[in-house]
Amino acid sequence: MENGSSNNALKPMDSEQLREYGHKMVDFIADYYKTIETFPVLSQVQPGYLQNLLPESAPDHPETVEQVLDDVKAKILPGITHWQSPSFFAYFPINGSVAGFLGEMLTAGLNTMSFSWVASPAATELEIIVLDWFAKLLNLPEQFQSKGNGGGVIQGSACEGILVVMIAAREKVLRSVGKKALEKLVVYSSDQTHSSLQKACQLAGIHLENCRVLKTDPSTNYALHPESLQEAVSQDLDAGLIPFFLCGTVGTTSSTTVDPLAALGKIAKSNEMWFHVDAAYAGSACICPEYRQYLDGVETADSFDMNAHKWLLTNFECSLLWVKDQSALTEALSTNPEYLKNKASQANLVVDYKDWQIALGRRFRSLKLWMVLRLYGAENLKSYIRNHIKLAKDFEQLVSKDPNFEVVTPRIFSLVCFRIAAVDNDEKKCNNLNRSLLDAVNSSGKLFISHTILSEKFVLRFAIGAPLTEEKHVMEAWKVIQEEASYLLSM
Numbered sequence: 177m178e179n180g181s182s183n184n185a186l187k188p189m190d191s192e193q194l195r196e197y198g199h200k201m202v203d204f205i206a207d208y209y210k211t212i213e214t215f216p217v218l219s220q221v222q223p224g225y226l227q228n229l230l231p232e233s234a235p236d237h238p239e240t241v242e243q244v245l246d247d248v249k250a251k252i253l254p255g256i257t258h259w260q261s262p263s264f265f266a267y268f269p270i271n272g273s274v275a276g277f278l279g280e281m282l283t284a285g286l287n288t289m290s291f292s293w294v295a296s297p298a299a300t301e302l303e304i305i306v307l308d309w310f311a312k313l314l315n316l317p318e319q320f321q322s323k324g325n326g327g328g329v330i331q332g333s334a335c336e337g338i339l340v341v342m343i344a345a346r347e348k349v350l351r352s353v354g355k356k357a358l359e360k361l362v363v364y365s366s367d368q369t370h371s372s373l374q375k376a377c378q379l380a381g382i383h384l385e386n387c388r389v390l391k392t393d394p395s396t397n398y399a400l401h402p403e404s405l406q407e408a409v410s411q412d413l414d415a416g417l418i419p420f421f422l423c424g425t426v427g428t429t430s431s432t433t434v435d436p437l438a439a440l441g442k443i444a445k446s447n448e449m450w451f452h453v454d455a456a457y458a459g460s461a462c463i464c465p466e467y468r469q470y471l472d473g474v475e476t477a478d479s480f481d482m483n484a485h486k487w488l489l490t491n492f493e494c495s496l497l498w499v500k501d502q503s504a505l506t507e508a509l510s511t512n513p514e515y516l517k518n519k520a521s522q523a524n525l526v527v528d529y530k531d532w533q534i535a536l537g538r539r540f541r542s543l544k545l546w547m548v549l550r551l552y553g554a555e556n557l558k559s560y561i562r563n564h565i566k567l568a569k570d571f572e573q574l575v576s577k578d579p580n581f582e583v584v585t586p587r588i589f590s591l592v593c594f595r596i597a598a599v600d601n602d603e604k605k606c607n608n609l610n611r612s613l614l615d616a617v618n619s620s621g622k623l624f625i626s627h628t629i630l631s632e633k634f635v636l637r638f639a640i641g642a643p644l645t646e647e648k649h650v651m652e653a654w655k656v657i658q659e660e661a662s663y664l665l666s667m
């Protein structure tokens with residue numbers, strides 16, 4: 177029979193093949209997790225390594241899944257930095273779990289496109305329900321829930337979350353002051369705010385000279401001073417500019433500091449600014465009643481974002497954004513082309529999430545969050561967070577007991593900022609030593625940590641939050657850090 181005849185036609189979704197290959201794939205992934213500790217945590221390959229290992233063009237004829245998996249083992253895994261390794265302590269974690277994985281599988285299996293309610297009613301409705309559940313877990317003010325004007329939506333990332341609320345805020349203010357005022361709009365944040373704010377400004381057409389990056393210092397543990405905000409706002413008003421957007425953070429990227437939300441929110445309100453709270457990493461901890469205090473003042477915010485994909489066992493990506501006034505989003509982001517018109521949307525009976533985000537298309541992401549909440553339950557999620565924070569506390573104690581080291585900022589959640597201490601106030605030498613320590617530790621392959629700069633000090637960040645991390649991994653990591661430091665100090 178000739179190629180292309182019906183007997184040879186490609187059957188890309190054959191149930192029996194899916195069953196067979198699916199079992200093989202799940203076995204492969206389960207084995208990966210079983211042996212994950214045997215890989216160097218930080219990939220040690222050189223740039224361009226893969227070019228030499230793969231053919232120059234795509235195959236003309238089919239290969240088997242076994243052949244592909246053999247290549248994954250031999251060629252792809254060496255180029256993987258193992259974020260799920262129990263010895264991954266860099267940046268902030270991204271969590272996977274069996275529940276999150278199964279949810280992703282189901283999403284891939286159903287493979288829907290849920291841009292509007294009618295395109296898959298369950299996808300929209302489950303998202304609304306699960307985000308309301310989550311708002312209750314975080315004890316967010318009722319205005320963020322879907323009952324009234326508010327509601328939650330799953331974004332791909334906290335960066336997308338901040339961009340869409342900035343565009344909503346921009347449209348709101350320009351509607352009242354006129355479109356030509358764009359160049360007068362001013363954004364406020366601290367020098368600890370995540371770089372996603374800067375990117376949002378670039379994308380939203382806010383001039384970078386109108387971004388006030390307010391300086392912080394150790395006196396407030398690098399939290400934004402309300403007085404500096406007030407002063408900057410007053411100066412801008414005097415200069416005829418229009419303050420319109422403020423970003424506060426709960427758990428900054430460098431050191432997990434918490435901005436004083438209530439005081440900042442008060443200033444935002446009295447100046448009619450949009451107040452966004454970014455709790456991308458630390459928001460997860462706030463489901464525990466003893467950490468909920470760090471969200472105090474969130475009632476003054478217009479929007480709030482946290483990443484379930486960072487520290488809450490929900491596979492990437494799953495960033496939860498809530499707004500108090502959903503019409504601010506839809507008025508800025510709605511489109512209504514003929515080919516998408518339908519009765520439910522026209523009658524305003526439903527949420528169409530395409531109008532709450534950048535893209536039209538969207539994945540059925542609430543399934544995995546629903547799976548996580550149902551298969552683990554809130555109490556287990558709280559214990560999970562508490563365990564990581566306890567491990568971080570233990571690590572902090574180990575560091576503070578060693579005279580060669582110092583803890584640089586007080587630990588709040590599960591990140592410890594530390595360094596080899598300066599000798600004779602020689603900060604330059606100290607920075608170089610810590611840089612060398614970072615390189616030595618990471619090239620050992622035994623663990624992966626990252627760094628930041630605070631008050632010109634090169635600081636090491638040890639972030640606990642990988643799902644497989646246990647006390648023994650923290651202890652082993654500390655041993656490697658101590659040994660490498662002793663070697664460097666003896667040179």
Ligand code: PLP
Nearest residue numbers: 333334335370427428429454456
């Ligand atoms: N905000 C904070 C405080 C972060 O730490 C991060 C990333 O680590 C982000 C925002 C960006 O998150 P995403 O990767 O989801 O855009």
